[in-house]
Amino acid sequence: MTKETDVRVEDKLYQNRYRVDSGRSHIKVTPHVTPSPELLALVKLCPARCYELNGNGQVEVAHDGCMECGTCRVLAEGKGDITWTYPRGGYGVLFKFG
Amino acid sequence: MTEKFDAIVVGAGMAGNAAALTMAKRGLKVLQLERGEYAGSKNVQGAILYAAQVEKLIPEFREDAPLERHLVEQRFWMMDDASHTGLHYRSEEFNEERPNRYTIIRSQFDRWFSKHVQEAGAIVLTETTALELLQDARGRVIGVRTDRAQGEVLADVVVLAEGVNGLLGTRAGLRERPTRENVALAVKEMHFLPRETIEARFNLKGDEGAVIEAAGTISRGMAGMGFIYTNRESISVGLGCIVSDLAKTGHSPYELLEAFKRHPSVAPLLEGSEVKEYAAHLIPEGGYKAVPNLYGDGWVVAGDAAQLNNAIHRERSNLALASGQMAGETVAELKGRGLEPTAKNLAAYKTRMMESFVMQDLKKYKDMPALLHASSQNFFLTYPQLVSKAMQNFVRVDGTPKIEKERRTMKSFFAARSLGGLLGDAVRMARAWR
Numbered sequence: 001m002t003k004e005t006d007v008r009v010e011d012k013l014y015q016n017r018y019r020v021d022s023g024r025s026h027i028k029v030t031p032h033v034t035p036s037p038e039l040l041a042l043v044k045l046c047p048a049r050c051y052e053l054n055g056n057g058q059v060e061v062a063h064d065g066c067m068e069c070g071t072c073r074v075l076a077e078g079k080g081d082i083t084w085t086y087p088r089g090g091y092g093v094l095f096k097f098g
Numbered sequence: 099m100t101e102k103f104d105a106i107v108v109g110a111g112m113a114g115n116a117a118a119l120t121m122a123k124r125g126l127k128v129l130q131l132e133r134g135e136y137a138g139s140k141n142v143q144g145a146i147l148y149a150a151q152v153e154k155l156i157p158e159f160r161e162d163a164p165l166e167r168h169l170v171e172q173r174f175w176m177m178d179d180a181s182h183t184g185l186h187y188r189s190e191e192f193n194e195e196r197p198n199r200y201t202i203i204r205s206q207f208d209r210w211f212s213k214h215v216q217e218a219g220a221i222v223l224t225e226t227t228a229l230e231l232l233q234d235a236r237g238r239v240i241g242v243r244t245d246r247a248q249g250e251v252l253a254d255v256v257v258l259a260e261g262v263n264g265l266l267g268t269r270a271g272l273r274e275r276p277t278r279e280n281v282a283l284a285v286k287e288m289h290f291l292p293r294e295t296i297e298a299r300f301n302l303k304g305d306e307g308a309v310i311e312a313a314g315t316i317s318r319g320m321a322g323m324g325f326i327y328t329n330r331e332s333i334s335v336g337l338g339c340i341v342s343d344l345a346k347t348g349h350s351p352y353e354l355l356e357a358f359k360r361h362p363s364v365a366p367l368l369e370g371s372e373v374k375e376y377a378a379h380l381i382p383e384g385g386y387k388a389v390p391n392l393y394g395d396g397w398v399v400a401g402d403a404a405q406l407n408n409a410i411h412r413e414r415s416n417l418a419l420a421s422g423q424m425a426g427e428t429v430a431e432l433k434g435r436g437l438e439p440t441a442k443n444l445a446a447y448k449t450r451m452m453e454s455f456v457m458q459d460l461k462k463y464k465d466m467p468a469l470l471h472a473s474s475q476n477f478f479l480t481y482p483q484l485v486s487k488a489m490q491n492f493v494r495v496d497g498t499p500k501i502e503k504e505r506r507t508m509k510s511f512f513a514a515r516s517l518g519g520l521l522g523d524a525v526r527m528a529r530a531w532r
């Protein structure tokens with residue numbers, strides 16, 4: 001099997017166009033002590049790597065690079081791990097090609 | 099904004115544009131809401147466009163639609179880590195006056211489509227997110243609330259064309275949020291190269307195009323597919339896997355994409371390209387069994403929001419266009435006959451859908467998604483590896499007697515999957531196909 005080297009997602013996202021709604025995240029992680037398996041899965045699964053583990057072992061989200069795919073909503077909204085809504089009209093990712 | 103419309107369409111993707119255009123053309127007062135900066139700015143596709151359905155909506159679309167290449171060649175690749183076994187179909191007959199399939203770039207195509215919707219008389223409000231459906235005391239949908247000031251708008255019918263991740267319908271309890279088994283996460287990059295380079299690498303001339311659909315070890319045993327589509331001056335490269343599989347295995351989508359791009363069969367096609375975008379989007383994959391209720395009092399749902407996807411023939415925006423058109427026709431017809439858009443009357447939309455190729459095709463393959471998913475290790479890992487081994491055994495000349503070679507190939511199949519397993523998979527596949 002080919003070895004998967006470290007991919008720099010930030011470099012990929014750098015090519016994209018966004019209108020970031022600063023200070024207004026459309027995704028919120030519910031405060032928790034230990035993250036659920038779904039939240040942990042998102043650290044790897046989120047294609048924009050918006051989810052990270054912090055120093056205390058909790059999962060945090062930074063919405064800047066979000067491509068609004070909704071994968072985290074499908075996985076983690078059901079049990080209340082996150083809340084998800086669309087960014088305000090006109091904000092968020094703006095695909096040049098799509 | 100307390101003006102009342104005949105219909106509100108939520109979303110300006112394929113389904114929403116088809117619905118809005120159809121209704122506006124028939125003289126209905128239509129409001130279309132799109133949360134993106136412009137129609138298409140939130141939408142992602144490979145993207146193959148099937149002409150027949152577009153022709154029904156805009157007969158002369160070839161004159162000014164932003165089409166990339168018409169397809170003359172289709173390649174299917176079954177891959178292991180070092181090889182691919184290919185089935186290629188190419189025909190000069192696809193160089194016809196009215197080509198059958200094109201590659202497109204969604205953000206450009208949707209913007210073009212939206213222009214036609216506006217010319218037909220619909221009011222299109224972009225940069226406007228619909229936040230929730232407005233319902234009367236009896237649960238009938240009567241409009242939507244948007245994120246604009248005084249943002250409530252009323253209509254006789256709301257057409258939900260809000261895409262696979264649509265919030266409105268699920269929040270109002272009209273359908274469930276898609277499950278992790280029923281959606282794939284796809285990531286995609288746009289690789290730019292001079293058009294002559296693309297034409298040389300893919301054996302094309304002029305506006306001819308080729309597409310590659312790939313499956314095998316690239317998805318690491320998960321149910322998934324890769325694709326490589328030629329545009330005029332760019333190549334779309336992407337890969338998608340079922341979300342539940344990704345969650346279980348912990349593979350990152352971008353790592354899978356990188357490995358796909360580095361595959362020795364793929365890398366030379368992309369060499370020297372400049373990547374100008376990285377996109378991610380969900381794809382509905384549940385098939386017939388995942389299609390929700392399509393209508394109710396004052397609403398209908400179309401396109402990806404209704405999980406309409408024929409994964410075998412890779413038609414999705416095609417089904418979005420067709421369902422949007424049928425939704426629009428149903429609403430316009432009721433209006434023309436002076437009938438209320440109650441659930442009882444809107445059932446005509448479902449009838450239309452069931453009688454059309456949309457639901458007939460989905461029904462034909464109703465067992466396919468579950469089969470591929472349940473046996474993903476076999477179909478996406480074991481078999482591609484075995485086929486590759488068999489091909490190599492067949493092609494390589496090394497002095498081994500052919501009878502011995504065949505014996506080795508057979509043995510490798512039985513070792514990996516028992517005879518019962520092989521037969522069982524064949525029967526299940528045949529049944530799901532039938």
Ligand SMILES: Cc1cc2nc3c(=O)[nH]c(=O)nc-3n(C[C@H](O)[C@H](O)[C@H](O)COP(=O)(O)OP(=O)(O)OC[C@H]3O[C@@H](n4cnc5c(N)ncnc54)[C@H](O)[C@@H]3O)c2cc1C
Nearest residue numbers: 109111112113133140143144146228261401402414415418
């Ligand atoms: C990587 C990839 C490759 C694909 N390749 C192909 C292919 O080759 N051929 C094919 O036929 N299909 C393909 N598809 C599938 C195709 O893209 C979809 O089936 C198609 O886009 C569905 O159209 P739609 O109108 O239902 O949804 P969408 O195109 O997703 O449109 C939904 C629209 O609604 C808007 N919206 C949603 N909610 C709101 C709200 N609350 N308020 C306002 N606006 C809202 C969104 O911004 C969006 O514009 C592919 C998909 C992906 C991800």
